[in-house]
Amino acid sequence: MTDGTALATSARVGAAMAPEEARPGAGRQAMNAALQPTLAELSRPGRGGGKVPHPPADALARIPASALRSAPLALPELNEPEVVRHFVNLSHLNYSVDSGFYPLGSCTMKFNPKLNEWAARLPGFATLHPLAPDELAQGTLELMHELQEALAEISGMAAVTLQPAAGAQGELTGILMIRAYHAARGDVARTEVIVPDSSHGTNPATASMAGFRTVTVPSAADGGVDLAALKDALGPHTAAVMLTNPSTLGLFERRIVELLDAVHEAGALAYMDGANMNAVLGRFRPGAAGFDVMHFNLHKTFSTPHGGGGPGAGPVACNERLAPFLPAPLVVKAAPGSYRLERPEERASAIGRVRAYQGNVGVLVRAFAYIRAHGASGLREISDDAVLAANYLRQRVGQGYELPYAGPCKHEFVASGRALRQATGVRTLDVAKRLIDHGFHPPTIYFPLIVDECLLIEPTETESVETLDLFAEALLAILTEAHDHPERVKSAPTSAPVRRLDEASAARKPELRWRPMTGAGTPCPT
Amino acid sequence: MTDGTALATSARVGAAMAPEEARPGAGRQAMNAALQPTLAELSRPGRGGGKVPHPPADALARIPASALRSAPLALPELNEPEVVRHFVNLSHLNYSVDSGFYPLGSCTMKFNPKLNEWAARLPGFATLHPLAPDELAQGTLELMHELQEALAEISGMAAVTLQPAAGAQGELTGILMIRAYHAARGDVARTEVIVPDSSHGTNPATASMAGFRTVTVPSAADGGVDLAALKDALGPHTAAVMLTNPSTLGLFERRIVELLDAVHEAGALAYMDGANMNAVLGRFRPGAAGFDVMHFNLHKTFSTPHGGGGPGAGPVACNERLAPFLPAPLVVKAAPGSYRLERPEERASAIGRVRAYQGNVGVLVRAFAYIRAHGASGLREISDDAVLAANYLRQRVGQGYELPYAGPCKHEFVASGRALRQATGVRTLDVAKRLIDHGFHPPTIYFPLIVDECLLIEPTETESVETLDLFAEALLAILTEAHDHPERVKSAPTSAPVRRLDEASAARKPELRWRPMTGAGTPCPT
């Protein structure tokens, strides 16, 4: 439980976190990000108010007492200046793409264009009600239709739904479509979904949610799928194979043609996890290559902001075979130049909705803007630059770290700190934490699970070559530090707002909220 | 001259500013604000582009070569991601009201409401051309008219111009109006303006700009104007007396009635510098009390943001006597519910414009919103709270520092570090710098000039009592530090992005720009 008293009742805002000598005041430590009290600790009865007019006294007179709260709602009471300072100062505790290099593999932390933030906030887009009749929604419908078409073109697929709210939900959508497809054919024995051992955790989790048993196949020595093992696993029980391509090792599946043939021969369908499309825009179209269905991560490939964990959007594209099963409603053309949502009865074979309304439309606006800004040539250039940057950085990092797989890589690459650990006892975790002191966000670590002491590094196309060089130099410098001053690396970070955390006790005795507040029985501020 | 090479050619962004151990990379030092290279150092030929379409090749064909640039324009070339990081990281080097307590005396660093930022950006306000015919500008004209009326009511004056862009320009406007007034009466011998020695520097500077000789009168022991000295200075040569009230000592001029009588008896006019109106809203109306003309600082009293040095707005209010001389155009009522700008010929006695168009209208929108949010009762509460907070803080600070003047103070108060300096050698400058390490922006120091080792402290009404306490405790703690570890105080700050600067050599050999860039002869990025 939050020890609110110490902080709050002493009114020594932030005092518990004082660095040496200087005690931060309400002004916090001048320039270096300092930890902050919680809203509850900042609250004082009677503060705040003034945002909305007061209601008439009898506003709730018709509500039966039994339906009403028995105790007044207790929330923090703050005035706007405190609210602003709180969040501004909290924001200073975050590392972000807007402040530095964020080479988090598998996440495609590229620059989020500021035009797109502006566009999504245009009142016409922002205030449109999701159940507004089509005639009031023509602008957004046109945008969504154009986006559906663009994603169909990029994927080489026949049809697209924009409904899924994230990649994982796209997966669920696609797998449920596959289930519906087999069911429609009476092919009900297909109860398994095959995933490679390098797959993203959402793939097996999705298969489970969709009611399938997950079968895992190992990777070959070259990082690709072990085709023989896959063929062994395939059979009349296989509903689908889920393949991330390029994979989470940053590798394109070289045996893709043979692989897809095998899948289809077994009567199964091929799902492509398209989260890594940033590597192959205009170079590889999954539908044209034979995949049946895939999802996009708009929040990766098309640069919609990650938002500290979301929102995203995970549109699903599929071929003609699966199109009847896409969840409704799609956006369709009505009269020339006008658009409408499909009516519920229009595609009876559609699987049910996967979320309410039309999806994360605000995210779609940003992705649309991104695609239109780049056009065909620009999208290809994105992938070219992302892959070039990854290979360049790979080579530089390879000057000190093991590279378990041969190149070229695609948008990202894995390196391993195994040798370093053997030589010095310094783990990849330590290297990552030490990068923080060097001014960088660490890459993804210990993922994929199949690489020992793994670092998964994705520079994206929006980082300059100067930045790549500096990052590589930092990683190499840490090697030296690990040999010369291993404790320094093991005790990193020291320049962050906090040092390493006690995650074990957090999980053992979870404190998931501040101590319940009382009150707000205070008179309403006027 | 900026030593661009070291930073730029090594591509070691920010390397020159590395703290111990960790060398900041392009990611900068993770969380602690780190110094940044300049835009010029970040520039790489060929970066950027894409904001506007390319013009036809012959766009400039009709411009004579002699009128064209001989060398292509050289500006930094950056892509948007770098631009964003540059300014985001620079912003982290600033202390601001949004991140902490900023008790800068004489500056009224109060909270800037976020509604007002939103309002000023509404496209209807933001994109209106300043020469748009009145019929297109009714919304802004209504707002300006209402603001004129509100300021007239608050000041107790007859008429208001919103044209001046800042307080100093308001002063110039008012003093030129006084000049015009005397001139219109043929009273041309009045060549002097009297200012107290505690006056703000803009007062004498304004008098000079307006062609007057400045006569300074001393303050009495109680901090007010020495009335006898003033009476001595007054005479047929006196055009005006400029009085800041409450003064820069934070004191209300107790002998105001007598003083104004004396001024008027001498045939001079009384100008009130109303920059400190935050102390007396609804408590004192200068026009009603007998002042002839005054200016407001909207960027102080009415909470429009200071913007790192501006913009502000300095409306001038005056009585009937001076109203004919207000610069045109004022906003006047036309048909019921409609408004227009005065036509040039309407008030022939008006002094000339003091700036183009209608003034810093975007600032006026914010001030209007602020006044309407508070209403009559709220404005008075602002002053009550500002004065209460100042007196409370004054008392707490007085537990360790000298208070040269008796209370009560108004919105701010002076304290002195004279005794401290005598005892320890620690100067007020050192105390101020040490406050930075304690997490606070220092108060104004060494101003007004008439107080030894002066600290001028203005808490405003938007800081909580917890914050006031913490600040007072910090100031008192520094007293102890000054005795126990004087070097620590003298070498402060140590927690800021930089330590104390060499201001002398900056002035001796001014480097006011980066080294001129060459190029942009590179092909235009496509």
Place this chain on the structure above:
Amino acid sequence: MAYGPHTHDDRGRMMAALGIESVDALFEDIPIDVRASRLDLDPPMAELDLAVRLQGLAARNRTDLASFLGAGVYHHYVPPVVDQMLLRGEFYTAYTPYQPEISQGTLQTIFEYQSLLAELTGLEVVSASHYDGATATAEAALMAVRATRRDRVLVSRAIHRHYLDVTGTYLSGGGLVLDEMPTLPDGTTDLAALEAALADAERPVAGVLLGQPNAFGLLEPMAQASQLAHAAGALFIAVVEPVSLAVLATPAEYGADIAAGEGQPLGIAAQYGGPYLGILATTTELMRQIPGRLVGETRDLDGRRAFVMTLRAREQDIRRDKAASNICTNQALCALAATVYLAAIGPHGLRDVASLGAARARELELALAEAGAPRLHSAPYLNEFAIRVPQAQAVHERLLQRGVLAGLALARWYPDDPELRDALLVCATEVTTSAEIRRFAAALGEELA
């Protein structure tokens, strides 16, 4: 290219380092048969041209009508401070806080979100966050299934149709059963039917799902329904609207085991459907069943309080096919919006928002009744209710031409229900003005005359 930094020289330098002459060399791992040539898309647009296009699209939407449409998404006043905090790049360009040392901003705001929603719901454990109200509801149903090891869920007919649909989709994979409970003429759930359904020993029930307010805006007898569910060993799941929780009894008060709901009313714009915020809250007992992100308090090596993602063993990246859900990316920025909104509006403000909505809705009810469209149901409501309008869909369309968006024609959601064919679901909130209400009533009166 619009946002990339790489100049011709930069590319040359990188290629030289790799010993290649063209980036094509880096794509040779794509088998030639499946290599794409080029995309058939429009050429790149300059930012100026794109801005004009986007402005044109936004302007094609019509958002200037007097709107009485709610049905799960509500227009509220959002203080500008909310969006200004959201526009801070430090928040919106960060990733999931996997590196807690440099993500305390996100982590603490999530912790605060959890705490604020715990205050609102009365439940101790709040996940942050789910995609929307519908998926949160579906996940709640799945939680009940996991917790009880039963496979049947009962849901009131008066639940938002999309939530029903999504829950059905989510349950379909596992072959789970979703049964709909009828409503009474007063518009609330038929508790007798519920009791009967719960009594079926052959088909034990995992969870019972009711909305408060329900899909018709009405207040359900939550305490009784909760008792019935518990008596049958089922969990009780409340689908709640968060602003209403400022005045209505909390899920904890009526014994709900899980609360799900749509967080959009807490400072998030309508945006034609999202991004929104799926609220999911539960009791400490069910803590390890809840899917989605949880942030907990802990200490760093120096003893400083700090926050960290915790109980991660429920999540897909650790547990893969055994995870509580496949959710990964969620709606964190929307949770931040709700957090800033709640901090800015405060407890009194939120109560005022809810109460004002109720007062405006009552004003609307009276005006519409006078215009000839009385309420359809008799149960009490908060700020949304159905009215009886003959030929509701046609009237709804004609009112659009008069600048009034007359709520939702319930026939869209209940096409097979003759009673609801002639009904409009309308709502009011604190932003609804008396002038808009008069305009609606006058226009409706004329249509009905």
Place this chain on the structure above:
Amino acid sequence: MAYGPHTHDDRGRMMAALGIESVDALFEDIPIDVRASRLDLDPPMAELDLAVRLQGLAARNRTDLASFLGAGVYHHYVPPVVDQMLLRGEFYTAYTPYQPEISQGTLQTIFEYQSLLAELTGLEVVSASHYDGATATAEAALMAVRATRRDRVLVSRAIHRHYLDVTGTYLSGGGLVLDEMPTLPDGTTDLAALEAALADAERPVAGVLLGQPNAFGLLEPMAQASQLAHAAGALFIAVVEPVSLAVLATPAEYGADIAAGEGQPLGIAAQYGGPYLGILATTTELMRQIPGRLVGETRDLDGRRAFVMTLRAREQDIRRDKAASNICTNQALCALAATVYLAAIGPHGLRDVASLGAARARELELALAEAGAPRLHSAPYLNEFAIRVPQAQAVHERLLQRGVLAGLALARWYPDDPELRDALLVCATEVTTSAEIRRFAAALGEELA
């Protein structure tokens, strides 16, 4: 109260500490005779109500016309990155950087602003900043007076009328003389008349002031004018438009001693008149004469590069009545806007903006000429020019009804000039569309038919 933190208890605690019962006690120093009782103003408004009021006011302005109005203020495309950086509280809620250790953000951006404007103007010393183009021009005239110790300034008749007016106001206090130089029929300044005026040995000239482009949008013979000025020992002051400097010769190239101008076109919205950005630049020789803020590079105690306000002895807070100007608060945030704008648009972008404006203006010229309104002047122009339209003011008003803002009726500015009575000053920029040009031409054609 809307934004204050003080609760009843807080006030009580502070009053108790002070030993008072009421804040009235703190106002007893205001003599009773002049104590105000209360203000006659409207009551406080809730934020929601105020937001609605403000939205209503903004909506009363009409900004939807096809606009060809420039006359010193130009609509340009401003990439959203500019405003998003300006909305950062760290910038806009900071004060003048008097404490450099915790103000390096503001200080460095000012240094960058100075450097960028130095690149644009070719002049080494740039102040940051003045209120607007008009006051910067006036300050330039005063600089010339101080530097030459002469008291007469010559200004072209083809200078923006507000700049003339403001300069007159600023010179009036010191009893200085401002003489207007006539223009030739081609619209440019009459250099012969200028030469003659400069030759008057009785009344030596401190400075000569010309606009480039001038108030009619025309390009002046700046090099010749500059030579004439210098030959007579006067300073030459160019009033420039900053976007045009991407393509036009710099003030340094034609020997200007001072450049003044309006920075609004560099990323700042029109806002009915401000806040804008007064640009003032000069040579190293005149460095100590320039009024306003200057930021210089230096080092800290540890040798780190840093920035600081410098040459402060010119300023009012140090020199009081001997200061170079009374300016204190300036337009720093607007200088930041210009800095972000220039960084985002880049050198190629700015050239494109200027060139596109020229191309669109040429398109406009041809369309209007065809509609019956040819150019008034023959000198070359960049993106603004005057057209001959009989009864210009009446036509201008009628075009408003047709949704066209047909520039500025020059009679507003030159009421006594018969030639300009029938003239409209029109401009185009990169945001002007061909459709708008056609609409203007068609409407004008009909009016003139």
